Amino acid sequence: MAKKKIQKKTAYHHGDLHGQLVTAARELIEKHGPDSFSMSDACRLAGVSTAAPYRHFSSKQDLVTEVARDGLARLGIDMENHAAHHPRGTIESIAAIGRAYVSFAIREPHTFRLMFSTEPHSGRIAEVKQVGMNSYGVLLREVARYLGEDGITDAVLRASFPLWTQVHGLSFLSIDGKLEVTDFPVDIEDSILLATERLLPAASELQTGETTQKT
């Protein structure tokens, strides 16, 4: 059961080509953008021939999708970690989730774009969507705590979606350089906090019971 380490000792078998290709792909995509990404480059980086990847991925698309899937999972972890630094179920913890979201987008803009693009993932859309939903669950649970709801009720969904929309839009505008589109630059942290306050039902509007409010 002894696992071979990642070594160039044995010329032929690579050890963990699958993993290294994903890493190589992520790095290359982040460096030159997904359009310029080529399977050949990834192979050069991993030090294998151009045919090797097809033992692990059915196509270039498939590898790219793997990068996106992995990104969505990491985003969820990021959000959870950020939220954990604040009292649970508060505006602060919810805004922290938003900051994690935008922060990820700015840190890995190309991956981020891939994560929310359905086009390159044909055939695995449902799978990717599922991973994305898991990450969205971090926000949903936090909003549920804020609203005092027991579980993911309609009220929780209704309150969460505008928040998602806002940070999602802010993320894209950020990575596409639209924050300095006027001579009045936008402050990301302020934007998130302010939008969270405005979009969430105010504390005064909250019922203490689990009554669902109608619009």
Next chain:
Amino acid sequence: MAKKKIQKKTAYHHGDLHGQLVTAARELIEKHGPDSFSMSDACRLAGVSTAAPYRHFSSKQDLVTEVARDGLARLGIDMENHAAHHPRGTIESIAAIGRAYVSFAIREPHTFRLMFSTEPHSGRIAEVKQVGMNSYGVLLREVARYLGEDGITDAVLRASFPLWTQVHGLSFLSIDGKLEVTDFPVDIEDSILLATERLLPAASELQTGETTQKT
């Protein structure tokens, strides 16, 4: 592939190859996505050889950028038209601009994504940004009217940006199929109106003069 020649007047010179290539590119990009778009396909559609486009566009990128640029301009016209159907400077006219925005995204998702992607436009980013700014101006002017401001003041910029963010995010979530991510589907019209009301300074907070409020 459907081979649809538009004209066959003179055998050699084409008449308006530039325009027809942009049209062909837009159609193909909208049909199969920008990744699958090939110069060759556009040539087939326009009925010319694969070398012909390079008399009009320096590269494939350049043609794609033209599609994006054109899209941004058309978006601005759409927004203006929508706003004009409502009393100017009201929440209604502002929400109408948002509806035009999301509606464009849904109608031409691939083009929309290109319009806000800086990556494929290297070398012409400033130019594309300028066209985008002109279209953004439609919203800015409408918000200025709502606030009773004389021109695009800081208050106008501060109030407009969250609105842009919101419809931008809603657009992307829509075209990426995230509206039905839970079993509680989102209503786009409602979302826009509600977010506009929440994010704009309420009528009660507004000064009647042209005083700029400070934060």
Next chain:
DNA sequence: AACATATGTTAGCAATAGTAACATAGTTAG
């Protein structure tokens, strides 16, 4: 040791972006 399986290689194909050399049409100067 022998086989089966997983994983790597080299060779090659078809499609594509882009270039070079050449051809033809429309425009303008004489």
Next chain:
DNA sequence: CTAACTATGTTACTATTGCTAACATATGTT
């Protein structure tokens, strides 16, 4: 009108790329 000029098209070609096929080597099971 014709000749030259310019704009715009063509065919022929190259390099790169995604991917497949046939073959080679390592690993693990019996």
